[in-house]
Amino acid sequence: MDLAEICDNAxxxxxxxxxxxYDSSTVYYQGVIQQIHKHxxxxxxxxxxxxxxxxxxxxxxxxxxxxxxxxxxxxxxxVKPGDIFVTQSxxxxxxxxxxPPPTPAEHRxxxxxxxxxxxxxQQKKDSPGLQHRGAGQGxxxxxxxxxxxxxxxxxxxxxxxxxKVKKDTPGDVEQRKFDGVGYDRDLVDSLERxxxxxNPNVHWDDIADLEDAKKLLREAVVLPMWxxxxxxxxxxxxxxxLMVGPPGTGKTMLAxxxxxECGTTFFNVSSSTLTSKYRGESEKLVRLLFEMARxxxxxxxxxxxxxxxxGRRGTSDxxxxxxxxxxxxxxxxxxxxxALENDDPSRMVMVLAATxxxxxxxxxxxxxxxxxxxxxxxxxxxRAVLLKINLxxxxxxxxxxxxxxxxxxxxxxxxxxxxxxxDASLMAMRRRxxxxxxxxxxxxxxxxxxxPVTMEDFTLTLKKISKSVxxxxxxxxxxxxxxxxxx
Numbered sequence: 001m002d003l004a005e006i007c008d009n010a011x012x013x014x015x016x017x018x019x020x021x022y023d024s025s026t027v028y029y030q031g032v033i034q035q036i037h038k039h040x041x042x043x044x045x046x047x048x049x050x051x052x053x054x055x056x057x058x059x060x061x062x063x064x065x066x067x068x069x070x071x072x073x074x075x076x077x078x079v080k081p082g083d084i085f086v087t088q089s090x091x092x093x094x095x096x097x098x099x100p101p102p103t104p105a106e107h108r109x110x111x112x113x114x115x116x117x118x119x120x121x122q123q124k125k126d127s128p129g130l131q132h133r134g135a136g137q138g139x140x141x142x143x144x145x146x147x148x149x150x151x152x153x154x155x156x157x158x159x160x161x162x163x164k165v166k167k168d169t170p171g172d173v174e175q176r177k178f179d180g181v182g183y184d185r186d187l188v189d190s191l192e193r194x195x196x197x198x199n200p201n202v203h204w205d206d207i208a209d210l211e212d213a214k215k216l217l218r219e220a221v222v223l224p225m226w227x228x229x230x231x232x233x234x235x236x237x238x239x240x241x242l243m244v245g246p247p248g249t250g251k252t253m254l255a256x257x258x259x260x261e262c263g264t265t266f267f268n269v270s271s272s273t274l275t276s277k278y279r280g281e282s283e284k285l286v287r288l289l290f291e292m293a294r295x296x297x298x299x300x301x302x303x304x305x306x307x308x309x310x311g312r313r314g315t316s317d318x319x320x321x322x323x324x325x326x327x328x329x330x331x332x333x334x335x336x337x338x339a340l341e342n343d344d345p346s347r348m349v350m351v352l353a354a355t356x357x358x359x360x361x362x363x364x365x366x367x368x369x370x371x372x373x374x375x376x377x378x379x380x381x382x383r384a385v386l387l388k389i390n391l392x393x394x395x396x397x398x399x400x401x402x403x404x405x406x407x408x409x410x411x412x413x414x415x416x417x418x419x420x421x422x423d424a425s426l427m428a429m430r431r432r433x434x435x436x437x438x439x440x441x442x443x444x445x446x447x448x449x450x451x452p453v454t455m456e457d458f459t460l461t462l463k464k465i466s467k468s469v470x471x472x473x474x475x476x477x478x479x480x481x482x483x484x485x486x487x
Contacts (some may be wrong), residue, residue: 006035010059017062019279024068029063070421071421096324133473178295183288191285192293195267200256207253208389209382213373217241217258220371221350225262236311238352238371240333242306244358244477244485245375248415251354254375255302258352265296271308274325282321283328290349297347306353307360326362335369372486374477377413377469379408387412390421395452405458412467420461427457 011029036056043049178188194345204214223230224237231237243251259266267289274285293299303309333351353369355361366372378386383406391402409417428451433441 003039006032006039006061007303009035013059014062014368017066022066022073025066026063026070029059029066033059033063096103117214178292183284187281187285187288188292191273191289195269195289196265196275196292196296200259200266202253202256202260204257206275206389207250207257208249208385209378210254210375213243213254213375214257215369216373217254217263221258221300221352222261224348225264237348239352240353240360240369241371241373242361242366242369243352243354243373243375245354245356246377246413246473246477248413248468249375249377250414252304253303255300255304255352255354258350259300259302262298262300264298264300264350265293267293267299267301269301269303270305274309279321280324280415282325285327286325286332293349295350299349301349301351303351303353305355306365307355307357310362310365322368326365330364330368333365350354358484359476366484369487372481372484374481374485377411377474378417380410383412383417386417387421390418391425391453394421394425395450397452397454399455400453400457400458405462408462409467411469411471413469416468420458420465423465424457424461425453426458428453 006303009028009032013025013032016025016028033056036052036059038055040049040052043052178192207214220238220241243254244253255268256266258264269289274282274289276282276285287299293301310329313323313326351369358366358372384402387402388404409420412420429449432449432451433444436444
C-alpha cells in the first residue's frame with residue numbers, strides 16, 4: 001500500500017469539499033477510509049495501529065460533515081415558498097454553519113422554515129387560520145399570516161414587497177425586484193448596486209454631431225420598442241450592436257442616450273464587474289447578469305471595452321478561466337430576448353458593446369453583434385457644438401470666436417475638446433492667484449474669480465494640449481470597417 005497515495009486522496013477529498021464539489025469529495029473520502037482500514041490490518045506494532053485508527057476516525061468525522069452539508073443543501077432545494085414544513089426530528093441540523101443568514105422580514109416573501117413539532121402544534125392550537133392538509137402530504141401546514149404593517153400584502157398567492165416596490169409619489173411606475181433565487185445574495189446585490197440604472201438621463205440633444213450613428217441606433221434599438229408589431233419575423237430586432245471608434249468619441253454617451261430614449265433598464269458592464277478571484281464565479285456573474293436583464297426587460301446591456309472581456313480565443317496567453325467566461329457570454333447572447341421570430345420586441349434585451357480595438361474581438365462575438373457602427377471624430381460643425389455645450393456655464397469674452405477655435409482643433413476627439421475647455425476656463429483663475437499667499441487666496445471672493453474666458457486663454461491651451469488620436473489609428477479603423485462594418 002502506497003502511503004503517498006493515501007495522503008494524496010485525503011488531500012483531494014478536502015480540496016473538493018472546500019470548492020463545493022461534494023459528490024467528488026465523498027468518493028475520495030470513502031476510498032481513503034477503506035485504504036487506511038486495509039493498511040491497519042498489516043501493522044504489527046499496536047501503537048502505530050492505534051495512531052492510524054485515530055487518523056481514520058478523524059477522516060470519518062470529516063466525511064460525515066460533508067454528507068451533512070449535502071443533505072442540508074438538498075433540503076433547501078426541495079423547499080417551496082409559502083409552505084411551513086415539519087421535520088421528523090423536530091430539531092435543526094447539528095452543524096449551524098450550513099444555515100444561510102436570515103433574510104430581513106421587509107425583503108422576503110413567506111419562506112419555508114423548519115420548526116420543531118411542538119412549536120407547530122402550539123401554533124395550530126392558537127391560530128384558527130391554519131389549515132392542516134393531512135398526514136398523507138407529509139404533515140404540511142399552510143398559513144395566511146397577517147401583514148406586519150399597514151399597506152403590506154403578505155398573503156399566499158399575493159405579490160409582496162419583494163415582487164413590487166411601490167413609490168409614494170403619485171404617477172410613479174411600480175418597480176419589480178429581482179429575487180435572485182439560486183444565486184449568492186451578495187452577487188445579486190452587487191449587480192443591483194453597481195450596474196442597474198433606470199434613468200441615465202442622457203438625451204440625443206446632449207450629444208453633439210454623430211447624426212448617422214444616432215439614426216442607426218434609433219433604427220436598431222429605439223424603433224423596435226416603439227413599433228413592436230412591425231419588427232417581427234424577418235424584421236426582428238438586432239441581437240447586438242457594436243460601436244467602434246477612437247477613444248473619447250462618445251460611445252458611452254450614445255449607449256446612455258439609447259437607454260433614456262427607450263425607457264429601458266440600463267446595465268453598464270465592464271471587465272471588472274464580471275471578474276472574480278473565485279473559480280467558476282465569473283461565469284455565474286455573466287449568467288446572473290443576463291437573467292436579471294431578462295427579468296427587468298426591456299433592457300439595454302452596455303458592455304464597455306468588450307475586447308478586454310471577449311478577446312480572440314485560442315491565443316497562447318489565454319487563461320482557462322477567461323475562456324470559460326467568453327463561452328458563457330457567447331451562450332447567453334444567443335439566448336437573449338428579441339432574437340427569435342416570435343419574441344416580443346417590447347420585452348427584448350439589447351446588447352450594446354463598445355471597443356477601441358475591434359480587431360482583437362473574437363470572431364464568434366463579432367458574428368453575434370450583427371450591427372457594427374463606426375463612431376468617428378467630430379466634424380467641424382460637431383466641434384463647434386461641443387465647444388458651446390462645454391462652455392455653456394462659463395462667461396466668454398467678446399473676442400472669443402468658437403468657429404475659429406473649431407477649425408484649429410481638427411482631429412481632436414470629444415474628450416480632447418472637453419479637456420481644452422476645462423483648461424481654458426481655469427486660465428483666468430491662474431492669473432488671478434499668481435503670486436498670492438495661501439491666506440490671500442482663501443480671502444478671495446467668488447466674484448473676483450468669476451472672470452470671462454478670453455481668446456488668448458484658448459490660444460495658450462491649444463499649445464499645451466495635443467490630439468490623442470493619430471492618423472495611423474484612423475487608417476486602421478477605416479480598414480476594419482471596410483472589411484467587417486455593417487451600417
